[in-house]
Amino acid sequence: MTALEPSTTPGSSAPGGLAKSVVALDRVVIRLAGDSGDGMQLTGNRFTSETASFGNDLSTLPNFPAEIRAPTGTLPGVSSFQLHFADHDIMTPGDAPDVLVAMNPAALRANLGDLPGGGLVIADSDEFTPRNLAKVGYATNPLEDGSLDGWQVVAVPLTSMTLEALKDTGLGKKEAERSKNMFTLGLLSWMYHRPTEGTVRFLERQFRRKPEIAAANIAAFRAGYNYGETTEAFAVSYEIKPAPMAPGRYRNISGNQALALGLVAAGQRAGLPVFLGAYPITPASDILHELSRHKSFGVRTFQAEDEIAGIGSALGASFGGALGVTTTSGPGVSLKSEALGLAVMTELPLVVVDVQRGGPSTGLPTKTEQSDLLQAMFGRNGEAPLPVIAPRSPGDCFDAALEAARIALKYRTPVMLLSDGYLANGAEPWAVPDVEDLPDLSVDFATEPNGATADGTPEFLPYLRDPQTLARPWAVPGTAGMQHRIGGLEKADKSGNISYDPANHDLMTRLRQAKVDGIAADIPATDVDDPTGSARVAVIGWGSTYGPIGAACRRIRRSGREVAQIHLRHISPFPADLGDVLRRYDRVVCPEMNLGQLALLLRARYLVDVQSHTQVRGLPFRAAELAAVVQDVIDSTTPTASTGGTQ
Amino acid sequence: MTTSPHVHDLGMPGTSIDANIQQAIADSVATQGEKQTALKAKDMKTDQEVRWCPGCGDYVILNAVQSFLPSLGIAREDMVIVSGIGCSSRFPYYMNTYGMHSIHGRAPAIATGLAASRPDLSVWVVTGDGDALSIGGNHLIHALRRNVNMTILLFNNRIYGLTKGQYSPTSEVGKVTKSTPMGSLDHPFNPVSLAVGADATFVGRAMDSDRKGLTEVLRQAAEHEGTALVEIYQNCNIFNDGAFDLLKDSSTGPMWTIPLVHGQPLVFGPDGASCVVRDDFGGLRIAETNQVDASEIVVHDATREDPSYAFALSRLSSQDLRYTPMGVFRAVRKPTYDRMMADQLEEARTGSPGDLGALLAGNDTWTVSA
Ligand SMILES: Cc1ncc(C[n+]2csc(CCOP(=O)(O)OP(=O)(O)O)c2C)c(N)n1
Ligand code: SF4
Numbered sequence A: 001m002t003a004l005e006p007s008t009t010p011g012s013s014a015p016g017g018l019a020k021s022v023v024a025l026d027r028v029v030i031r032l033a034g035d036s037g038d039g040m041q042l043t044g045n046r047f048t049s050e051t052a053s054f055g056n057d058l059s060t061l062p063n064f065p066a067e068i069r070a071p072t073g074t075l076p077g078v079s080s081f082q083l084h085f086a087d088h089d090i091m092t093p094g095d096a097p098d099v100l101v102a103m104n105p106a107a108l109r110a111n112l113g114d115l116p117g118g119g120l121v122i123a124d125s126d127e128f129t130p131r132n133l134a135k136v137g138y139a140t141n142p143l144e145d146g147s148l149d150g151w152q153v154v155a156v157p158l159t160s161m162t163l164e165a166l167k168d169t170g171l172g173k174k175e176a177e178r179s180k181n182m183f184t185l186g187l188l189s190w191m192y193h194r195p196t197e198g199t200v201r202f203l204e205r206q207f208r209r210k211p212e213i214a215a216a217n218i219a220a221f222r223a224g225y226n227y228g229e230t231t232e233a234f235a236v237s238y239e240i241k242p243a244p245m246a247p248g249r250y251r252n253i254s255g256n257q258a259l260a261l262g263l264v265a266a267g268q269r270a271g272l273p274v275f276l277g278a279y280p281i282t283p284a285s286d287i288l289h290e291l292s293r294h295k296s297f298g299v300r301t302f303q304a305e306d307e308i309a310g311i312g313s314a315l316g317a318s319f320g321g322a323l324g325v326t327t328t329s330g331p332g333v334s335l336k337s338e339a340l341g342l343a344v345m346t347e348l349p350l351v352v353v354d355v356q357r358g359g360p361s362t363g364l365p366t367k368t369e370q371s372d373l374l375q376a377m378f379g380r381n382g383e384a385p386l387p388v389i390a391p392r393s394p395g396d397c398f399d400a401a402l403e404a405a406r407i408a409l410k411y412r413t414p415v416m417l418l419s420d421g422y423l424a425n426g427a428e429p430w431a432v433p434d435v436e437d438l439p440d441l442s443v444d445f446a447t448e449p450n451g452a453t454a455d456g457t458p459e460f461l462p463y464l465r466d467p468q469t470l471a472r473p474w475a476v477p478g479t480a481g482m483q484h485r486i487g488g489l490e491k492a493d494k495s496g497n498i499s500y501d502p503a504n505h506d507l508m509t510r511l512r513q514a515k516v517d518g519i520a521a522d523i524p525a526t527d528v529d530d531p532t533g534s535a536r537v538a539v540i541g542w543g544s545t546y547g548p549i550g551a552a553c554r555r556i557r558r559s560g561r562e563v564a565q566i567h568l569r570h571i572s573p574f575p576a577d578l579g580d581v582l583r584r585y586d587r588v589v590c591p592e593m594n595l596g597q598l599a600l601l602l603r604a605r606y607l608v609d610v611q612s613h614t615q616v617r618g619l620p621f622r623a624a625e626l627a628a629v630v631q632d633v634i635d636s637t638t639p640t641a642s643t644g645g646t647q
Numbered sequence B: 001m002t003t004s005p006h007v008h009d010l011g012m013p014g015t016s017i018d019a020n021i022q023q024a025i026a027d028s029v030a031t032q033g034e035k036q037t038a039l040k041a042k043d044m045k046t047d048q049e050v051r052w053c054p055g056c057g058d059y060v061i062l063n064a065v066q067s068f069l070p071s072l073g074i075a076r077e078d079m080v081i082v083s084g085i086g087c088s089s090r091f092p093y094y095m096n097t098y099g100m101h102s103i104h105g106r107a108p109a110i111a112t113g114l115a116a117s118r119p120d121l122s123v124w125v126v127t128g129d130g131d132a133l134s135i136g137g138n139h140l141i142h143a144l145r146r147n148v149n150m151t152i153l154l155f156n157n158r159i160y161g162l163t164k165g166q167y168s169p170t171s172e173v174g175k176v177t178k179s180t181p182m183g184s185l186d187h188p189f190n191p192v193s194l195a196v197g198a199d200a201t202f203v204g205r206a207m208d209s210d211r212k213g214l215t216e217v218l219r220q221a222a223e224h225e226g227t228a229l230v231e232i233y234q235n236c237n238i239f240n241d242g243a244f245d246l247l248k249d250s251s252t253g254p255m256w257t258i259p260l261v262h263g264q265p266l267v268f269g270p271d272g273a274s275c276v277v278r279d280d281f282g283g284l285r286i287a288e289t290n291q292v293d294a295s296e297i298v299v300h301d302a303t304r305e306d307p308s309y310a311f312a313l314s315r316l317s318s319q320d321l322r323y324t325p326m327g328v329f330r331a332v333r334k335p336t337y338d339r340m341m342a343d344q345l346e347e348a349r350t351g352s353p354g355d356l357g358a359l360l361a362g363n364d365t366w367t368v369s370a
């Protein structure tokens, strides 16, 4: 644990011999809330980095408006960042904050409802002006009118203290005021004993070309830290010990970052150039941004004119021998549907990333949801099956991207990778893998004829399948003697020529389905966490609900009950043993951030009476709420014949 | 590797195509023999039965292309033809090259991904007036402005052939079709004007039945580095028969056709009676040759950087096809997208060759020891 150097401020040895106590905590949830212009996301990210490098386990939940700059000081303009960190392994960004930092009245009003009674509010008192209060409908100042009596409130003039700290820098008031987020970060860094030199380095790097701004931010940051140390307003600071983690090298990573790095790694491990065709859309754009920075790995990024061109160009690149990738969110998937069918028909490798967001149409662009599952499964004309996989945490987006690429390349198929807004923007510590340990994804291009015409002349049959995988050969243009034509019209088995033959269409439809179904033999068995092996209720989830469901299961187990957690990474095809696994339990609960899409699939496929529990609030599940739901199921499950011993 | 002008010279091996792709190509050459570049028209044919209506203009275009392509000296396996959907888009099946018959309107997008990632290939797009200008209009204009190295052949029969005869975005106003029994209401696109408006670096127009003229435009288009658009007037003898007779008929054709020859004065018509002269506001107009001074007659220059001249040329023709310029309107040099993309990759690689381990670790790591 590194503290700031005792600074030149004399106040660092507390005036009046103020005795500050240190309280040890095992976990804290902090929510930083302010105006979109207040830099809350940056502050949150910095605090996260400090926390990561300190060695706590952590999980984050950024939450920002869809508007770039809603009117200042209004409720729609509030942006927040929640961070949960602990001295043990945690799975979610926390159901509710313990500490709310409110940079203005709007931030307080928008977030106070989530803060349990007794929680700590730190508010910038400078911003609680009559005008700002009126903007959000406060008739009187809540910092003064006693309405916050149920909470601990520390009102701090963050803005004026920042201005005071920067008065000698020569910066204008407006400019100087911008550093109040760094002052706040300094204060929080002191409160939670965070290492600070990373932030100082970050600010120096970030404002390399504007040293005066870097200096001002660093000064504000230090002033905030020193203020915490000297003020009587905060008598306590908190210590959260590092979490025990498996030995290794760690970094902090967001889902979009991890996904992008997974794609770069996939290209490297396959020995293929990556080609990304994408059209910007929240919350997927950061993958495009990240990948466009990795040209030195032979990654080509193409900002297409629309999502159709995004997938079209990627498929064209795949035809040419690249690992074609297209990234988007739900509305973009809708536009890609027809081209996805072409990819199914041409049987070319393609990774399609859908970072799901809320709602139909434009919906809730910056919020999270899992409602594209059925679209991913079936959202195409004709029988057009394709593999669907979903990461379960930000760091897992890396492995999921590699897995999507593995399946796409091995089976020559488009693969849908379903991330979501929560995974995309959330962050967690991630054990940096060794490159040598990454899977080998190398492919064999077809370079020689695999058949012969009636007269014995060798010929290339582009749809003569590998008997094991049912994948067709991949012969790239430029390969001599292998010229062939592919396309969207039905293909004759083996030759790939156009065929309208009814029996052939029936055969090919079933072959395409069998190829996808066959992948079940090439994926791990169902992931079941049932510590005692005797739970009678299982909770099943997919994608980003892994964390909240896992946290809920832990709570339930702490209450002395037994529960199993089943988590699906592969949704198409399902793991081969999934039906048997489900039938082992008396009751199966399926929480989803949609209206029951996985539940529908499971019920249809396995005739198991899966009980759906759904929420579409644009936010992840709260572990406590989930635990209560599952606990009720457990408590209402009476022993059944199977446990009653009719055998 | 071929050295035809249509294909980028890659210089050092491995600079633009990934090593594994190059290895596959080398392996195939090792087993199949050297790349064949001395080809004949028959080498371009496939065993697939051509399925256009007898008499369709698509046949003559296919023949012209099959006869012309070998002259480029490019091996068949280095050519890729990508098409959309429509009668014309059946084209790839009849060409013994690599090909993709894709989905309606999207061929330029698919070809863009292919050409941008494989600058070693000769990439062609075959599309129709509905495919390119209606459902695929967006992809077409963006392909043209981007200038990816590929040649787009737009078969314009001024009708939807495959769907059996609805009017298209190039049909003349008032066209009576199955979907417009009282005549169509919307004003057509002039594909050349559209392409020039999108800043296309190469725009040409040719007639299906004019083998010589078509071949000449194809040659220039193939030699052009960047996106080339060739509008080919194509007769659909089933749903829009005779659409171009005004220009084809020997009695009327010469009167209404303005042949574009780079460096030559724009004089046309029987006995050179008509010519093109400058008009107000930077436009062009038709004049009678004997009524103007020779110095007033415009000398065709396809290489003019400013697209207004090519645009003005394209506006000489009306939707009834009178005064239709045929040939190459515009051929200007601009850096190609695929080349610039390859250059950026190269620059990034030389700056800092990709180190995956370092990338995964990022700037801020911490170590937990056992
Ligand atoms: C998404 C989609 N919409 C509609 C169609 C039906 N369709 C096929 S071809 C075509 C028009 C073709 O016209 P054009 O491009 O002029 O080609 P032509 O047949 O005249 O050569 C249409 C509307 C389709 N195949 N796909
Ligand atoms: S419908 Fe017209 S364009 Fe299509 S094949 Fe027949 S003649 Fe040719």
Ligand SMILES: [Mg+2]
Pocket: B086, B128, B129, B130, B155, B156, B157, B158, B159, B160, B161, B168
């Ligand atoms: Mg047409």
